[in-house]
Amino acid sequence: MRISFANDYSEGCLPEILENLSKTNFEQIGGYGLDLYSKSAIEKIGQLLGAGPDQVDVHFTAGGTQANLIVISHVLKPFAGVLSASEGHIATHESAAIEATGHKVIMLNADPYTGKLDAPTLATFLAEYWANPESEHSPFPGMIYFSNATEYGTHYSAQEISAIRDVADKYDIPIFIDGARLGTALAAEPEKLRFNQLIDLVDVFTIGGTKNGALSGEAIVFTNRKENYADRFRWTLKQRGGMLAKGRLLGIQFDTLFTDNLYFRAAQHANQMADLLRAGLKQRNVKFWTETKTNQLFILITPELKQLLLQEFIFLDWLIPSKQQLSELGIEESDQNYHVVRLVTSWATQSEWVDQFLDRWDDFANL
Amino acid sequence: MRISFANDYSEGCLPEILENLSKTNFEQIGGYGLDLYSKSAIEKIGQLLGAGPDQVDVHFTAGGTQANLIVISHVLKPFAGVLSASEGHIATHESAAIEATGHKVIMLNADPYTGKLDAPTLATFLAEYWANPESEHSPFPGMIYFSNATEYGTHYSAQEISAIRDVADKYDIPIFIDGARLGTALAAEPEKLRFNQLIDLVDVFTIGGTKNGALSGEAIVFTNRKENYADRFRWTLKQRGGMLAKGRLLGIQFDTLFTDNLYFRAAQHANQMADLLRAGLKQRNVKFWTETKTNQLFILITPELKQLLLQEFIFLDWLIPSKQQLSELGIEESDQNYHVVRLVTSWATQSEWVDQFLDRWDDFANL
């Protein structure tokens, strides 16, 4: 059996979740997200955010694409589109889920190595859009979307988000953070972005369960900063198929995740395993495609070594860099051929697996 | 703690499911419904249907509204609508989920007591539609939808579905059965409709997990009778948010449900509990709003007795019948005032609960 570093959703779930599902299994409780466990989870999330009683609205749904499409189609005006990095998840990996709700994903260039959308890029786009006297002929920018952590394993600081907030405020546009991997983003540099800062920085964000130890489920948090974007959200949640009859499945999971900081501890573990792996690879002078501090590592590897390691481990191809890209990374033409692969750790990764990976790296590299 | 006859999704899930989720929890397996448990479940469902290797396509998704909207939006031509009884689930209880995908639910009158759509009603509608020389001005009937069991607890025989099939074939329209409660429909009169008959009778149907002992999940079965309606279904499943990263959650559940006939045994148990309750109520001369053989009972009860029973049991108001309706049921004006309430049993109902309900009925009725 090969050990997998393919992604952070290869195992089932944190044992505490299964335990609580079992313990509560025969309790007869209400449906559709109005049960006591959902309510308890909502309360805990609100407390961690330091929110007053009506300051946040929290809902749960089963998956990440679903959360994105429900939030975006609920918040956007009918004619508006959502701004995203051209490599954002909604732009590339959700099979046009946003467009299927009638809204365009308006793509902006992000930094090609970090995948991050930045405030100046947004500011320039919006200034040009509104300077155009025939702007109604072009797709209306009605929301800013980005992921934290990104698809590239990078993360945002409060300062970076705040700069985006300033642009958004100038044009009165809501910000939505796709937090499918919010846990590892927050655990990467806790001093640079704290969970409770999100309440002031963005209008709506998700807290990903699936990639951080849940069986399924994402929490959707509206911060009600200014406009009440959460208004009548249960209608959209139902209409788009996101409301489960057995809401307990999501409620119990998030109640468990937000008890004793389990959510954050699971993410810390994932990041610690990534740190171990990163340190080991750096010791071996491995080059990184992009510098990350979360649970995703993107490294350069020779095709030969890749093939050998794939016999015992699972991980994914990311891309084959061009000569120009290699040169930007300080690798000369005379050097070997390289591929970029992605290694992902998770709440379930064992440190022995990392050791084993590094050992076999040494074995194969020295062949 | 009151005992609930409110619905069939008040508890968690069949213990076998939790057991298998636990047993497989740390296995590292693939995502998005391509894992071995999903494949095993698909194979088992195919075998029970007596299907050849490519004869059926089976997919899983988390909820019933989701299954309905994904199937319907995938199968319908862009301009077409779906025919449903005006009291069908998609017409009334899914917050316009079908319309949100751009398609109209075209409502036909069903029998007011059984909630069933019948072949002559469909035949008349379609004949009139196509006789209209300006039919393109009216919503295009592109699919036939009905639930089995229905919202009213009634069920269809193979003969009834076959008659609908004839009409559908005449106009080349696919049939979709919403099987959120398919288990109890099949268990009601097994001789009148067998599971494997569906493969010849309809184009696509769902097998509801949520209301028959699963934590969540519906199987979607395309029968490929004629047109390949399943073509590229994974794209729609992804696009509409119905594809879970941890597909194992659904795969393991359906693999469990279709091992040793657990799915059918769970439904039989629910029906047996309903039989017990029905028999007990009939002994007490209780009048039924509609005659059912599944796990939903609709009975006439005085408001006073209802209030007393609600102190110890949970069940839902259904409607307040008009005088004309009462008279149709053989109840004279001089008689008491009546409400109609719904009692639902499930895989988790205990026979003691039924006994207790009937005992308290006697106690309160004799006050």
Next chain:
Amino acid sequence: MRISFANDYSEGCLPEILENLSKTNFEQIGGYGLDLYSKSAIEKIGQLLGAGPDQVDVHFTAGGTQANLIVISHVLKPFAGVLSASEGHIATHESAAIEATGHKVIMLNADPYTGKLDAPTLATFLAEYWANPESEHSPFPGMIYFSNATEYGTHYSAQEISAIRDVADKYDIPIFIDGARLGTALAAEPEKLRFNQLIDLVDVFTIGGTKNGALSGEAIVFTNRKENYADRFRWTLKQRGGMLAKGRLLGIQFDTLFTDNLYFRAAQHANQMADLLRAGLKQRNVKFWTETKTNQLFILITPELKQLLLQEFIFLDWLIPSKQQLSELGIEESDQNYHVVRLVTSWATQSEWVDQFLDRWDDFANL
């Protein structure tokens, strides 16, 4: 050549329109509805409504179905549906155009003879909807739609609309009047509803050109009573294909129609021709299916007479009444068989045609 009473869009357009199109043909002017003729038309409509400078927003689009779908999809919240009589144009004769934009037409029973939606029906529906603790499972009522004149040729008084307004205000729902035949509605009983009263009674309405002497085109008027429903409307107009590059085609037409009251005079003429026809038929003891004062007449006629008249005139079958309906109209079973047909007059109808129709009626009736 048969004379047509089939509808009010059989001819081209009022000669004044062709004249102005010719006169301005080689002027080079701006596109997309921002030309001087569109602006002049907007100003004239605003003046007739007695509106202050920013009090109304007026836009033009080519057709009635287009106007309806653009307005409704722009105004409704993403999850909401629109309330309509079950015989409303958007419910039956626009091929599910509203649903194609993602919104349900929620059908309410209207008076079967007048086709009119009334305040008590709306009040009852909305009270029940909001009394339901699980209302989020049912389609959200987010707008009230009705036509004036209706599909049945009936019209609304200010008093009737005001009663609907009260219900709408109670639930904070906008009202939209489909004015495809607004001209004849206003001309029917001018003392009961004046054009400028609409500004206070409804949130948005259309002024139909196509059925009142234009080649094509409807004006859309937002009254900005309370919420600014017109905000960013040009984006929706463009997005839904309703903004013509040569906006002059619509601008010149509406500028012509609202010069010297041409729009109202055209409608008066249509109604006067209908009055002539109605009076003539009443003299002949013809029974009317519904009493109208606009340019649509619905009369009972024997199939034999109908066939004879159809040799020389064009008019449309409406329905074949049931015995019960005939009896409600005071026609006994022993009497002859009847069909209901529709006769429509227009701005182009000549009084000689009416005379001719009545003459031939006499000729054939006496055969």
Next chain:
Amino acid sequence: MRISFANDYSEGCLPEILENLSKTNFEQIGGYGLDLYSKSAIEKIGQLLGAGPDQVDVHFTAGGTQANLIVISHVLKPFAGVLSASEGHIATHESAAIEATGHKVIMLNADPYTGKLDAPTLATFLAEYWANPESEHSPFPGMIYFSNATEYGTHYSAQEISAIRDVADKYDIPIFIDGARLGTALAAEPEKLRFNQLIDLVDVFTIGGTKNGALSGEAIVFTNRKENYADRFRWTLKQRGGMLAKGRLLGIQFDTLFTDNLYFRAAQHANQMADLLRAGLKQRNVKFWTETKTNQLFILITPELKQLLLQEFIFLDWLIPSKQQLSELGIEESDQNYHVVRLVTSWATQSEWVDQFLDRWDDFANL
């Protein structure tokens, strides 16, 4: 009054059209595109294409954005998107009209100077898409769209389209040509693409009226090459608001345009005027941003000269080239600052206007 070279829709329409609208004005004819003039226009277009009786399906609608959104939403499978150059009209200038119907515009890089999509770019994209084992996570490429002439005034030869056809056939994807300016594209190099070749090369195309002398209107031609993409098109046409009650407005216009080659003669005139202007500018050593043979010219001009000319003529800014772009065009840094502007001629352009423009160019250039 300034003379306009701003676009090809500044005037009303070809006088023959107004004449025929007047001549037929009081004829009473049927609605919704089923009138004799629409039928005659359809027949003439079929004849020019050399089509057998059922080989093409032709429909008319009022505008270009409307035609695009109706065709694309009708032809695409529900989950699919449409491939377009990233500068294609549907990608940039229709306010997300395609996305509003639920479909993504999948953007491919086109040649930055010609704006043309080419076969190798399509082949590479499609090969990579289908090589991806998780292709269902990425937007499905279900149609190829391009304009002829393009937004950049360039045009396609039969040979170029044929190469795209080969790629499309390999993946079984229909091709749709947006012919808003088809006339000038065909008139540019008649020997390289003949009108009747389209019947074999593409699945559906439009024939733009608005930009070639009509008051409004586009013809939509399905070629039924292989699949019957036109099936039930009248339903979509109605549903999307594209079917006019007075279909005569479009029928009479296209009947006129396709009588005595008026459509082609109008386009030829536009191109001849562009040729005059182009030749005059070349004589004056003006540099062209891109080489065109149609009625759109893109030239480099100093800001000073531009301002002077704008006092007497109307034309539009296109872009401000970067230094790198200028250098690619052979203009050195030391040279003057340049803007790119667009000059458009049309059926209505008079040769005197061109002379006047060139005269004033000389006057101002010599200041």
